Amino acid sequence: MQSAGRQSAIWARDINKIFNPGAEEEVIALQGINLTVAAGEFVSLIGPSGCGKSTLMRLIGDLTQPTSGELLVNGKRPRQARLDRDYGMVFQAATLYDWRSVSKNVQLPLEIMGYAKAERRQRAQAMLEMVELGAFSEHYPWQLSGGMQQRVSIARALVFEPAVLLMDEPFGALDEFTRERMNLELLRIWQRTGKTIVFVTHSISEAVFLSKRIVVMSPRPGRITEIVENPLPYPRDFTTRNAPAYHALVAKVRELLRDAHDSDEAAG
Amino acid sequence: MTAAASLRRRLRWYLPTIAVAIGVILAWEFIVISFDIQQFLLPKPSAIFAEFSQQIRLWLAPDERSILFESSGATFWEAFGGFIIGCGGGILVALISSRWTIVSEATMPFAIAANSVPIIAFAPIMNNWFGITNPASKMAIVAIIVFFPTMINTVRGLTLVDARQLELMRAYAATPGEILRKLRIPNALPYIFSALRVASALSLIGAVVAEFFGGPRATLGVYITQEASAFDFAKAWTAILMASIIGISFYLAVLLLERRLMPWHASLRGADMA
Numbered sequence A: 001m002q003s004a005g006r007q008s009a010i011w012a013r014d015i016n017k018i019f020n021p022g023a024e025e026e027v028i029a030l031q032g033i034n035l036t037v038a039a040g041e042f043v044s045l046i047g048p049s050g051c052g053k054s055t056l057m058r059l060i061g062d063l064t065q066p067t068s069g070e071l072l073v074n075g076k077r078p079r080q081a082r083l084d085r086d087y088g089m090v091f092q093a094a095t096l097y098d099w100r101s102v103s104k105n106v107q108l109p110l111e112i113m114g115y116a117k118a119e120r121r122q123r124a125q126a127m128l129e130m131v132e133l134g135a136f137s138e139h140y141p142w143q144l145s146g147g148m149q150q151r152v153s154i155a156r157a158l159v160f161e162p163a164v165l166l167m168d169e170p171f172g173a174l175d176e177f178t179r180e181r182m183n184l185e186l187l188r189i190w191q192r193t194g195k196t197i198v199f200v201t202h203s204i205s206e207a208v209f210l211s212k213r214i215v216v217m218s219p220r221p222g223r224i225t226e227i228v229e230n231p232l233p234y235p236r237d238f239t240t241r242n243a244p245a246y247h248a249l250v251a252k253v254r255e256l257l258r259d260a261h262d263s264d265e266a267a268g
Numbered sequence B: 001m002t003a004a005a006s007l008r009r010r011l012r013w014y015l016p017t018i019a020v021a022i023g024v025i026l027a028w029e030f031i032v033i034s035f036d037i038q039q040f041l042l043p044k045p046s047a048i049f050a051e052f053s054q055q056i057r058l059w060l061a062p063d064e065r066s067i068l069f070e071s072s073g074a075t076f077w078e079a080f081g082g083f084i085i086g087c088g089g090g091i092l093v094a095l096i097s098s099r100w101t102i103v104s105e106a107t108m109p110f111a112i113a114a115n116s117v118p119i120i121a122f123a124p125i126m127n128n129w130f131g132i133t134n135p136a137s138k139m140a141i142v143a144i145i146v147f148f149p150t151m152i153n154t155v156r157g158l159t160l161v162d163a164r165q166l167e168l169m170r171a172y173a174a175t176p177g178e179i180l181r182k183l184r185i186p187n188a189l190p191y192i193f194s195a196l197r198v199a200s201a202l203s204l205i206g207a208v209v210a211e212f213f214g215g216p217r218a219t220l221g222v223y224i225t226q227e228a229s230a231f232d233f234a235k236a237w238t239a240i241l242m243a244s245i246i247g248i249s250f251y252l253a254v255l256l257l258e259r260r261l262m263p264w265h266a267s268l269r270g271a272d273m274a
């Protein structure tokens, strides 16, 4: 078991997370979570609002601790993984620093990690070019559109080459069209860099389009209902969305989510 | 071409303000003349400007002295010294106390309470402490007046940090010192500058009012009280005019510094104006 944990990027066994235990506002956010993510895998978490997707992400990223259970990231405790700077995080909001130019925002993690100025600049520029914002390095965040800001935050998450990329609804605020373009770009980046990506989304089509496996969750208490394998081959592009297999998977995940929702209704 | 265009645009921007100022001065002159108002109630603007240019002439002449300009200089230094000591102290205390949450939580209620106290009422006491003619007595009052708003705003700016921005730092395993330098202080700058702008006005008010309680002959507050009691109201009003000029310049200097130190903010405002 431990050896499996050492090899996987993420290895979670019997994770429980209870907020305010014993108090009146006690919430069982996660119950009995078992999940293994291989290095270099692209996994999506999908489920109704409040089922604990963000909580699971925050546990993996050591922004909060599990009530019980065992969790290893790259074979290490999450805290150690965080101190080793194994995580790149992208939140739903771009979360850029207003007082820094685009380039300086991307350089932020490198500054903290003590990189020399020249290398910082050069790496940031390379990342910005990858997200097609090379010409905007000296702009300030407020001069960019929402989608551009989100791409800056992706560049910032990737710039120090973290082993694991944690993305919590990164494209939630974007329009459908921009979102699909960003999906393509993310896949391109993933294939080029081979990162492990855990991706939270509310969109079934996005989950199916992007990931190798889709983790379907249900709320109250937050559990994993099913993990769906996605056989669609990479590289994927806009024609992928026309494939019958794609539509079949979308229908299947929708069905699973409906079941999860119905059982929630019955319970509540 | 572009320079001329920008000048024109700027003129158009300020034109209403200039027009209002000229209008008010003309109306003032007109009302004083037509209602035959006594000069000790309200002198004509023209009389004030005549006195003012007379003072400028005295000031520029090599073998003459202008008490007005000497007073202005003295009052300016009291206000400026108090501003630097008070604001610097406020920012410093805020930085130190933000390092230990307990300290700032324990001191903030007192700072907020102290901020509602009319500190100018302590002016006579400061006169006793430092000596009535010692500029330090005025500086002390100014420093205390500007200390509390600066400290309170700085603590707010250092602590009211977006939770996500803080989590980002945590994800990078940043040290508290790095979080302070790269997140808390830049986050606090707009708060600090809004305090400094208020403090720039407060410091001049504090210095002049403190001088009303007594001070050396060549200070604006004493100048105003003496000329007013000698019924030379044009002179008293020139002193008020000088105090206004110093106060406004002070405020503008802070604004300029703000734009230099926070280009991201200034350009934001510029974008709004265009």
Ligand SMILES: Nc1ncnc2c1ncn2[C@@H]1O[C@H](COP(=O)(O)OP(=O)(O)OP(=O)(O)O)[C@@H](O)[C@H]1O
Pocket: A019, A020, A027, A028, A029, A047, A048, A049, A050, A051, A052, A053, A054, A055, A056, A222
């Ligand atoms: N800090 C907290 N304190 C108390 N309860 C919390 C906290 N964070 C989350 N919860 C609770 O845990 C449950 C799961 O929350 P979480 O944010 O993980 O859901 P989610 O699946 O990300 O939802 P959404 O899709 O709306 O973002 C919710 O019932 C929420 O109220």
Ligand SMILES: [Mg+2]
Pocket: A053, A054, A055, A168
């Ligand atoms: Mg969430």
